[in-house]
């Protein structure tokens with residue numbers, strides 16, 4: 039029975055790199071290029087339904103060199119942001135990750151607003167978040183930045199430099215056998231840290247001029263790389279803009295609990311009388327920037343919800359037709 043059929047049987051693998059419309063898949067200690075099947079395309083409309091780095095997929099081998107992906111396994115976690123520009127489009131940075139390292143360097147890159155934006159990607163998520171304050175060798179007052187960071191978040195904070203082995207060892211031991219992704223602005227040293235973890239110049243790093251704390255984009259492609267001890271790491275290109283993001287309402291406990299005091303149940307905290315949120319802003323109890331973040335997030339949420347609904351309807355129609 040097995041003979042011919044086994045050529046067509048499904049293999050399971052993990053997406054380790056994404057190209058234009060091909061996916062490099064790791065399985066049985068080898069790698070194969072794959073693409074999605076026609077059926078897959080027909081039933082998956084959203085970009086987020088397509089394979090992303092870290093995804094486990096079931097595929098069939100068309101031949102020795104090409105696999106055809108039939109399905110994606112349920113994701114245990116996702117790191118995502120909204121595409122700047124294309125409102126409402128979910129943009130998955132990585133799937134099935136255990137740890138997210140938010141990297142911020144201890145020179146001019148350090149910026150609490152930026153950190154808040156990165157943090158907004160991590161609320162209510164199924165992974166552990168750690169703040170890496172990088173390039174501590176360039177900083178005279180590390181404690182000051184640690185304290186600043188503690189004001190903003192309860193996540194663990196590691197000040198590190200690639201020049202100290204103990205710092206790299208610490209990162210390595212925290213990763214252990216799990217899957218970690220590094221995010222942060224361009225030039226903060228993500229690839230350099232990962233290089234030192236894998237012990238080779240795998241990822242290209244760029245020498246940035248000291249006068250230019252912005253750095254330049256060195257990493258172009260995301261790739262999932264194996265560490266010696268069984269851990270896996272994903273490098274990402276620097277994210278410059280994280281101004282719009284997908285957040286669930288529970289990320290804004292402070293504003294929501296203030297809102298419970300508003301006179302009207304459906305208060306939008308815009309111009310209604312008896313609004314406790316407005317009052318908190320006027321009296322300086324609530325940061326107006328934080329409120330703007332909230333307002334933006336709610337607008338996007340509503341927009342996304344509407345779009346999701348439209349897509350579901352369209353998909354249902356298609357599925358019915360297919361029957």
Ligand SMILES: Nc1nc2c(ncn2[C@@H]2O[C@H](COP(=O)(O)OP(=O)(O)OP(=O)(O)O)[C@@H](O)[C@H]2O)c(=O)[nH]1
Pocket residue numbers: 172173174175176198199200201222223224225226227228229230231242243244245246253254255256257258274275276277
């Ligand atoms: N002084 C100092 N320089 C560092 C450290 N880590 C990285 N660098 C330098 O910072 C520059 C940028 O490092 P990269 O690793 O390319 O930065 P990246 O975050 O990967 O940047 P993108 O790929 O553009 O997102 C390089 O010149 C590194 O040598 C550090 O701990 N201390």
Ligand SMILES: [Mg+2]
Pocket residue numbers: 228229230241242243256257273274275276
């Ligand atoms: Mg890089």
Ligand SMILES: [Zn+2]
Pocket residue numbers: 297300301305306307308310312313314315316
């Ligand atoms: Zn209100």
